[in-house]
Amino acid sequence: MFESERCTRRSVVLSTGTLALTALAGCSGGGGGGGSENDGGGGESQSDGGTATETESGDGGGGSGGGTPSFDGWMENVGNYDGVVDETGGDEVTVAVGAEGNGGAYAFGPPAVRVSSGTTVVWEWTGQGAQHNVAAESGGFESDLSAEEGFTFEHTFSESGTYTYVCTPHRTLGMKGVVVVE
Template sequence: MYDGGGGEHDLGYGDEVGSFDGWFDDVDDYTGVVDKTGESRPVVGVGTEGNGGQFAYDPPAIEVSTGTTVVWKWTGEGGYHDVAHVGDAFESEVTQERGFTFEHTFENEGEYKYVCTPHETLGMKGIVVVTS
């Protein structure tokens, strides 16, 4: 888990629930930001256990370095899901196909919040924190 560190990459995210201006307030499986900065193609599960069913991303919050390609992989559980950035930087198709993947390469630093549009109200949300 990324703990906010204190080093040159310390953005103050920490691992406390309630970070990101309440973004994860209704997400029951969020426990902090998982450090994936050493991985070139980290995988996030889509349709994993959480939020009263198979309505979660696993992990819901990751930190990656600029230039990293994040891969979202569908479990085939929980119905139709997608990955839709709230600022329209990326969006997958809506599907329930087990093993389907969607990927996006993050070239710029920042916080990239995303949702599953069919299940956003159930708390199916995630974030990619990109640092250099």
């Protein structure tokens, strides 16, 4: 009887954990992670067969009104996603790590940016929401984990394409982002 009692406790704990993560992520359907895994690319560019190619649904996706790119569902459970922010023409763009979203400080701000080829994206930690990192789905770049306010990581995007990335510990909460390079 002890063994079956332990199995029941384990089942309850696992079920409770799963329900809590689902509630935190705000999932209402069977999407889970929102898109397929991209383990086979090896390179950074995902414009040809990568996880999230840009699928326009409306006005071209720029700004925060009208239609927004779906990125093949990649941004489905990203709570603060409101379209692609156009940052083309600049040499450097800053994205906050630990921005408000997804039920706490579990977001990138902005979560989707459009930049010109040769632009350096600098991710800067807010110090909120525990330890975060920035990791490309393609494996092209990855920062260290940090919770330190002001910690930065940068990557220069030299080739056109759509690059998807996550905070590995908070991926299931919807802490995901996209850089569209023109």
